[in-house]
Amino acid sequence: MAVVQPDYSSAPRGKTDAARHRHKVKEAIRQNLPDIVGDEAIITRKENQIVKVPIKGVKSYQFIHGRTGGEGGGFGSGESQRGKVIGRRPKQGQSQGGKPGGEPGTDYLETEIDIEEIIEMMLDDLGLPNLRRKQVRETVIPKGWTFDSVERTGIRPRLDKKRSIKEAIRRTETLVAVLMDQTGRSEQDCRRALAATQGDSTAALRLLESGTVLPPVSDEPEYLLESDDLRFRTITEDVEYQSNAVILAMMDVSGSMGTMKKYFARSFYFWMLSFLKTIYRKVEIRFISHTTEAKLVNEHEFFHKGESGGTKCASAYELTAELIDTEYSTSHWNVYPFHFSDGEDWDPYRTVEATKAVLGRQPAALGYGEIQTEYSASVLMKALEEGLGLGAVQDNGFLHYEGKYNETPILGVVLRSRDDLYPALRTFLKPDRGDLP
Amino acid sequence: MQGTDLKRLNDADQLIREIAAEFGLEFMPQEFDVVPAQKMLEIMAYRLPVNFSHWSFGRDYEIERTKFEHGYAVPYEVVFNSDPCRAYLIDTNPFPIQVLVMAHVYAHNDFMKNSRHFRNSRRDMITSAAAAAERFRAYEEDYGIDAVERLIDAGMAIQWNIDPTEHLHRQNEASVRDRLYGWDRQLPSRGPYNDVLPERPKATREEKRALQKRTPPEPTPDLLGYIIGHSPRPLAEWEKDVLSVIKNQAQYFLPYRQTKIMNEGWATYWHEQIVQRLFQEKFLSAEEHGYFNLYNARVKAHNPRSLNPYLLGHAIFKDVERRWNLGRFGPEYEETTDARTREEWDTGLGKGREKLFEVRRTHMDWFFVDEFLTREVVQDLDLYLYLEHEHPSYYEVVVEETGWKRVKQILVHSLMNSGIPRILITDGNYRNSLQLYMEHAYEGLPLHEEYARKTLELVHHLWDRPIHLQTREPVNDRTRDKLYTADESGVYVRRGGNS
Structure with missing residues (x-):
């Protein structure tokens, strides 16, 4: 018979060489981190730790023709109208997929990557800022048991x-x-x-x-x-001592926080938490959602529940201050209050005061992220900027605000698109490791 | 796949073979392997059923897999110029697609057997590549995966810089020297046109003396071949083996590249004819035929940003057939401008098929397009040239030219030398210190800067001594000389005067 079905059970070679290529493409993935971090599919993924990310393959170099005026071209069929625009190609670095023409070997491909691996890559860039060794009590982390005598x-x-x-x-x-x-x-x-x-x-x-x-x-x-x-x-319990850190994650869940804005805030916290859980063995996280009133919620509610109503950001800061007083004394804890909102606030001055009250308790750092859209009535960043004397800083093309209150660094970021997520993460989680063991 | 399906595939195979032979196709024995999609994607990425390992094949595998998983999978066909001819079918494809692919493959088989451009390619490449894969694996163990990889990187960078006519004049340096001295030992074979061949003047003493030392004796486009034979590094035997395998594979794939439009057009023309017969003979049900039509339309789909060789090749063959049936060629027809006369032109010649078989034997893409792409076909297919206009954050792709003459002229030009810049080694002992000197035959398009630099770095890895590449670059309306030099510290550029 001329048509046969042979047994091809031998080891697939494509996968092993693909792994070799993936190794080479690591650098490319690292450069694509902003795209990957903004990818909705990752955050909404189910249990699976493996995600597929679109990347550009490593180029195979050979002698090819270049372009005369920096413009590419080619042939197509099915259009007779001269001057008609038949498509767009994003420039490099601003791509969101799609297939650039011109150069060979720039096809997009999807490669499988473990979330852990992505976080691993962030490691070099990110860490908790201003983490201090607290003298009085450090968190005791059980490492299991050891036999003693x-x-x-x-x-x-x-x-x-x-x-x-x-x-x-x-x-x-x-x-x-x-x-x-x-x-x-x-x-x-x-x-x-x-x-x-x-x-x-x-x-x-x-x-x-x-x-x-x-x-x-x-x-x-x-x-x-x-x-x-x-x-x-x-036997005795084996323990390790580590600096205490607690993240007080505040988020505006009011009616003005649309789907996209919530997505930004959630993405940001998702990456921050995944990341912190990976590098620090013990970081406590408390979730505070607020409208006009703030309340402590669990992780699931924090990420999944939306509410309607007005916005008083001060309420969240007041609750934070209360938490510091009752549970997370800054003499024992590195406290990180982070807050996300769309900047709408019915009483920004009270919020500035409440923020100062929190800062007066000397947290390790304070971060505020404002998600702005064309139509949002964002007032809070402005109020904080003036009230706390923040200054604008341009870092790699990403604008953020920085300031200090007593010894506490204050960081403010403005998010306008998905592309801002990774720079925002980098701004908030810029480690100063000098003080760390 | 169930046994019954395999039986029906075998029935289809037999029927298709009979119909194809009846149509006058001549082919080598044909074998089909039914394989899982994953294996098919691997074969496509590795270019051969079993080939050596390299990350670029792994990358291409992921690209193919991505396309496949996103459903841009056109009915896949992979066929090799081997004897017997080997082709692959994906086990999950529906029957009408399998039939389409099989009919298509028989036409490829005929093309590869009869096109003169395939005549000199090695029909044992499948087994030879599998054996090379074994050897490469041993090299990886002996010399380290990184050393082998680096060598393959470098070899593949210049794999297409080969001599497309090598098989026509197999010769060594000594015989080239003899020829240049005017001492040809063998006289050129006597043919009807010998009298019009120019007489080569005998070389003078001076010229001979210079020739004795010159290497290569005349400029050669065969970069890999020259480097394998002359690299001062020097290359170890295993390294020469790796580079030779790469060169042989490129040589093997060259005719595919040179005849892509023709080969696919030919196969598409015939699979339509054959499947039509299968339907008439009630081998395919109406439903299956409908399915076939759907997929056939996808095979010939328009691409806004690339030329579909299936579409273009098929349209030209169809047009040639029609014109040679009606006698619409030759000066008398060409010079007729009256639209009505042209429209009604029919000499009753009826030589369409005959012409098709003749063209598939002799032509390759660029002169196929040059000779047969007519105004009618360009207009029927709405062929155009597009350009990308730069905007602050994106390129806008705009239809630039639809005039048939201009579109055709640029297309033919882009098909010459398969679009690869022509680079010749002119001196392998430059400055009398074993440096390599290459020249780019500038034809209006400059070399891609980044690619040229990286490729030179890789070539330097093979040569070890400094290497140079002479080219030109456009400056406003003129061009100027540009000389790349690569040595162990990097790649430098020197620019010369305008001209």
Whole structure:
């Protein structure tokens, strides 16, 4: 037959070489981090830790023709109207997918990547700012248990069998030596006497002295465990001390926070949390959502529940201040209040005051992210800028605000599009590692 | 795939073979392997059923997989110029697509057997590549994966800079020298046109003396071949083996590149004819035929930003057939301007098919398009040239030219040398110090700057001594000389005067 179905169960080669290519493309993925961070599919993904991200492949270089005036071109079919615009191609660095023409080997491909790997790549860039070693109490992180010492008493589950048997052997051998010494009988006889009397040394001595011929017991020496031989282990908890950190995540969930704005805020917190959970073994996170009133919610509610109503951002800061006073004293904790809103605030002056009250308690840093759209009535950033004396800083083309209140750094970012997410993360999570061990 | 399907595929194979033979197609024995999609994507990426490992194949695999998973999968066909001819079918494709592909493959088979451009290619490439893959694996173990990879990177960078006519004049340096001395030992074969060949003047003493030392004796486009033979690095045997494999594979794929439009057009023309017969003979149901039509339309779909070779090749063949049936060619027809006379022109010649078979034997893409692309076809297909206009954050793609003469002229030009810049090695012992000197035959388009620099770095890895590349670049309305030099510290550029 000319048509056959051969067995192709051999190892797929495409995948191994694809891994080799992926290794090369790591740098490209790193450069694409802003795109990836803004990718909705990642944040809404289910359990799966593997996500697919579109990237550009590594180029294969060869001699090719360039362009004369920096403009590319080619042939197509199916259009007869001269001057008609048949498409757009984004410039490099601003691409959101699509297929650029001109150069070969710039096809987009989707590669599978583990979220962990993405976070790994962020590691070089991000960390908690201004993290201090708090002197009084550090968080105790259990690392499991270690065996500490060996004792004669204890509970059965912690019986150290090896040690106990060793003790039995040592005791029996000593007895045999003592019996040989006292009676002048052979080693074998002494062992047999001990076996016959179940290890009772006085009875064995008597038996040996009586001159009885002892029956052979076994070729192997016999050892009997007595309660004196038993050894038990004790255990203690193994701990590690680490600086306390708590993130107080505040988010505006009022009616003016549309789907897109909430998406920004959630994306931001999603990445921040994924990231912090990866690098710090223990970071506490408390979630505060607010409209005109603020309340403590759990993670699920924080990310999934929207509400309607007006906005008083001050309420969130007031609750934060209260939390610091009651649970997270800044003498023990590195406290990071972060707040996201669209900047709409019915009472920005009260918010500035409330913010100052929080800053007066000396948190490690304070971050505010404002999600602006064309139509939002954003007033808060302006109010904070003036009230706290923040200055605008341009970093790699991304505008943010910085200031200090006493010793506390204050960071403000304005998010206008998905592309701003990663720069915003970088601004908030710029580690100053000087103080860290 | 179930056994019954395999049986029906075999029935289809037999029927298609009979119909194709009846149509006059001549082919090598044909074999089809039914494979899972993943294997097919691998074959497409690796270019051969089993080939050596390289990251670029892995990348292409991911590109193919991405396209496949997003459903731009046109009915795949992969066919190799081997004897017997080997082709692949995806096990999950519906029957009408399998039939389309099989009919299409028989026409490719005929093309590869009969086109003179395929005549000299190695028909044992499949087994030879599998053997090379084994050897490369051993090299990776012995010399390290990085060393092998770097070498393949460099070899592949200049894989297309080969001599397309190498098989016509297999020769070594000594014989080239002899020819240039005017000492040809073998006289050129006697043919009817020998008397019009120019007589080569005998070389003077001076010229001979210079020739004795010159390497290569005359400029050669065969970069890899020259480097394999002359690199002062020097290359180890295993390195020469790796580079030779790359060169041989490029040589093997060259005719595919040179005849892409023709080959696909030919196969599309015939699969339509064959499937039509299958339907008439009731081998395909009406529903299946409908399915076929749907997929066939996708095969011939318009692409706004690239020329679909299936579409263009098919349209030209159809047009040629019609014109040679009606006698619409030659000066008398060409010079007729009256639209009505042209419209009604029919000499009853009826030589359409005959002409098709003749063209597929002799032509390659650029002179196929040059000779047969007519105003009618350009207008029927609405062929155009587009340009990208730069805007602050994007390029706008605009239809620039629809005039048939201009579109055709630029298209033909872009098909010459398969669009690869022509680069010749002119001196392998430049400055008498084993430096490599290359020249780009500038034809109006400059080299791509980034690609040229990176490629030179890779070539330098093969040569080790400094290398130079002479080219030109446009400055306003003029051009000026540009000389790239690559050595161990990097790539430099020197620019010369305007001209």
